[in-house]
Amino acid sequence: MNIYDQVTEAVISRGDLAHLALFVWASGASALLAMTLRDLFAANRRFDEFVRELTLFNRRHSGDLP
Numbered sequence: 001m002n003i004y005d006q007v008t009e010a011v012i013s014r015g016d017l018a019h020l021a022l023f024v025w026a027s028g029a030s031a032l033l034a035m036t037l038r039d040l041f042a043a044n045r046r047f048d049e050f051v052r053e054l055t056l057f058n059r060r061h062s063g064d065l066p
Contacts, residue, residue, distance in 0.1 A: 011020045 008020065011017070
């Protein structure tokens with residue numbers, strides 16, 4: 001029997017199903033938040049790269065760079 005089964009059995013035997021459900025919900029919400037933040041940071045990085053390339057393009061075509 002693995003650790004998850006042991007913990008689940010202990011919680012069920014004590015009648016704390018509400019606490020188990022709350023823990024599962026909070027864990028899922030935290031995981032979704034972490035994934036959302038990771039995607040947001042990646043999008044921010046891609047946008048920053050785009051703005052840098054656009055600035056370089058504008059400099060090249062305005063005559064500021066050789």
